[in-house]
Amino acid sequence: MNDVAVPAAVLTAANYKSATKPIWCPGCGDFSVLGAITKALAKLQLPPHEVAVVSGIGCSSRIPAYTNCYGFHGVHGRSLAAATGLKVARPDMTVIVTGGDGDGYSIGGNHFMHACRRNVDMTYIVMDNHVYGMTKGQASPTTEPDWDNKLSPGGTGVRSFHPLVIALAAGASFVARAFAGDPNGTADVIAQGIRHPGFSFIEVLSPCVTFRPEQREWKQHVHQAPVASTDDAAQAARRVMTDDGFNLGVLYAGDRTPYPARSGKAVQQVAELEAEFAL
C-alpha cells in the first residue's frame, strides 16, 4: 500500500458556489457579495461542510441557496436567532449570517442588538441598499429621510438608523464596512470577520440598481478609512458617527470573550445543553 501523503486539494471560490444561479436583477451588488463570501472562504480554506450560511428573508437572504455550504433560509428577521442556536449547539461550525437592511434592522432589529450583546462567535453580513427590494421599493430603516418616491412622497421624514453605531453600543466585537463594487476588499474584510472571535458585524454597501439606481454613484464616493481600526468602542463610535458613511475597512476590533466561553466542542447530548441553563 502506498503511504505517501496526498496533499489536500486547494479549495477555490468556485468550490463554495452551488449550481443554483442567482435570480437577482442584473447589476445588483449582491452578486459581488456572494463572490466575496466564497473568496473569503477559499482564502481561509474552510471545508464547505464546516460552514453554515443562515439568512432571513429578502433579496440578499437568498445567498444560502447559492453556496455549497450548509444553509438555512429562515424566517424574516430571525436569521440571527437561528444562527445563534446553531453556533451554540455546534461551536465547531463556522456560522455566517446574511441579510439585508430591512430584514436585519427593522423586522430583525431587536435580534440584531441582542446578537451584538451576546457576542456569539459568528459573522453577520448585511447587504445594505437602503430599500426593501424584494417587496418593490419601500423605504427601509437606513433609507434617507428625504428619499422621495411614489410610496413615500417627499420622503419618510424619519431619521435613518445607524447600524454601525448601534452595533458598537450593543457590544459587537468586530465592526466593519465594505462595498460590493470592491469584491476583493470585501472578501478580505469578511475573512477577517470570520477569523475574529466573537460577533463580527460587516455592513456591505450593496447598490440596488432597480429601486435605487442613483446608488451606482457610490463607487465614486467610497474610500478606505483614513485611520487604522481601533479597539476602543467609544472612539470607533465617534468616528462612524462623524464620517461620510463611505469609509471602508475594519473600523473596530475588540477582544471581548465570546459567548459561550467554550469553543470548538459540539454539544453531544441535549442534557449537556440543558445543564448550561441550570439555575
Added chain:
Amino acid sequence: MSAADRSLADFMAQALAMEREAVERYTEFADAMEIHNNREVAAMFRTMAGYESKHAEQIMAEMGWKEDPQPPAGGFGWPDLEAPETVPIDEVHYLMQPWHALQLALAAEQRAEVFFGKLAAAATSDSVRRAALELQAEEQEHVELVRAWLTKVPTPDGDWATDPDPPRYTD
C-alpha cells in the same frame, strides 16, 4: 530563480488574475441574463468569458503553471476597485442589447491596454517590459476586434430600457 524571473512571474500572476476576474464577471453577467431571459446578451457574455478564459490558459501555458499562483498578501493593488479588464458589476441592465455588452467589453479592453502600457513604461526589467508590451499589443488587438464586432450589431433605440411590465409598480 533570478530576481528578474521572479518579477516576471509576479507580473504574469497579475495578468492571469486580471483574466480570471474578467471570466468570473462575464460568467456572472451571462448567468444573470439567462435568468432574465435575455438570451442574446447572455450568449455574448458567455462568449467573452470564453475568450478571457483562453487568454488565462495561454498565460498558464507560457509560464508552465499547473495551478494558479497565490496572490500576494496585500492583493494586486489594482489602480481602481477591481482589475482593469473587469466590467463593474452595476453596469448591466436586464434589457440591455448586444451593442451595450460590446460597449462594456470595449471599455474593459481599453482599460487593460492602458494598464499594460503603464506597466511597460514603469518596468525595470527587460523581461517584464517585453511581456507587458506583448500583452498591451494583444489588448490593442482585442480593442480592434470588439470595434469590428460593434459594426455588426444594431444600435439600440432610445427607449431600449422601456419595459411594458416594469419591476417598479410605481412607474
